[in-house]
Amino acid sequence: MIQFNDVDKEYPSELGENNVFPALSQVSFQLEEGQSLGMIGSNGAGKSTCIRLMMGFMKHSAGSVAVFGSSPHSSQHRNIGYLPEVTAFPQNLKCIELLRFAAKTCAMPKKEVEASIEYWLTRLGLWDVRFRLLRNFSKGMQQRASFAMALVHDPKLLILDEPMSGLDPVGRMEIVALIQELREKGKSILFCSHVLDDVEKLVDQVLILHQGKVCFQGSVSELCQSQADWLVVGQDLQQHRFSSREELSVYMQENADNIKLVKHHEDFESAFLRTVKESVAI
């Protein structure tokens, strides 16, 4: 569905400066059909730049970007649902007009348009406010409206940039449930978020970016297993940690029959932070 091969992207320098800013450097990854990929990284890592390249909003400096097997083009957006990081609409539209615009541009049959709009507005809790102007929506409501716009035309690929932004805890739960449902329906999902708990729950594969470079691509379990510790668990089922090998050796001699070793996996956040730290060290 999405293929990045050794992609570089440089932003031109500001007036008076000589250097270009390398936003992405040799970035390679792919998203297969039916897969969900979580793209995580610190601020300025290059996540939004990757998304803009996929959507055709900008052109890459080197390498190749392919979406649905060809270069990004506006005609592909018929099968893409995009939720931008910053929800920005013409503020004087009504919610229902926004969705009708979205449906009209995707050449949806007229019979399906109203049914789809009603379904998604109801599902996202906006049916009662469909005739309200978007400038009177709260941040969370605008985020939901943006989500509805991304889903109204039943796309195959979803690109969600910070989908939980601005939502209250109940709203977040609902969106997480919705994304899980979309995964089960076989949609391909590219998901950017700073909330690692959500990424861990919702994706098959994780891509970690830092300063425009790929630090890791693989499953969450691979990331967490890659640096696992061994823990000694005693008869009292307490985990013991030792400050030196000598202390460990003495304990094991004294309790040889009553201990077992357990492989301890890092939690996702720790694994992410360690991966980023290692990439900086390199």
Add this chain to the structure above:
Amino acid sequence: MKQAIQCISAVAQLTFLDGLRKQTLLGLIVLALLLECSGIFFMDFFGHDIGRASSDFLLSVIWLAGLVFLFFHAVQTIALSEERKSIYMILSRPISRSQYVLGTFIGLASLLLILQASLGVVAWFSLLWIKTQLDVQYFAVFNHGYFVLSLFGLMLMQCCVLAIIMLFCGMLRGSFLVLMMSIAYYFICSSIPVVLEAVKQQISSVQEGDNFYYLLQGLALIFPDFSRLDFKDAILEMNPSLVAVDTVSAFVLSALYLVIVLTCACYLYSRRDL
């Protein structure tokens, strides 16, 4: 093709509704109506040629309202949509950059048309009323056809300026820069015919075949002479001296200029990074 037209009309509708509800139009119409009404009340201050003065004043109000709409609402709509990233919302649909440019142009031109038409109707009624209040010697003739032609000319001029605004938005980043360039463009267009005439009269060494003369002629192609679409004088003349061929050619050339500028704007938008 059908899908392309559908996308263009969707963007045009979006732009139109957003502008209509921004109440910019309403504010401009109210302001222009107040100015037009003031023209009616103060016509007695004109010593002579009241008909011509009133007609010039009313059409100038329409022209000014259109310029205010273009420089403030149109520039904001196009340039700020990029600054605020709302352009991503539109281009995340299967809409090409060219369709976006054309749709936005049509939406804004529709708003301009409503502005011109509503002010034009009020101006027409005002002139009719003024005519009834005056003796024939002060206001003998009122050519309704040429009045409508003047409004068309104004509309086409302003559509050309709108196309230039779209071109500048494709070239530049920042609404303020676009605004300054658009205003500068308008002033240059207004000034070049005057400069050209002055140069011809005052500098005897400038003749056809001279490089400086060609330079001015070349500039006149880039910065068109809007006065060719100004038919104000014909409204009140008994036998207007307009030549049909010149009038038609002025409209055709302006339409051609509009198409060329919009094509360049579409090309620039399709090439730039957002």
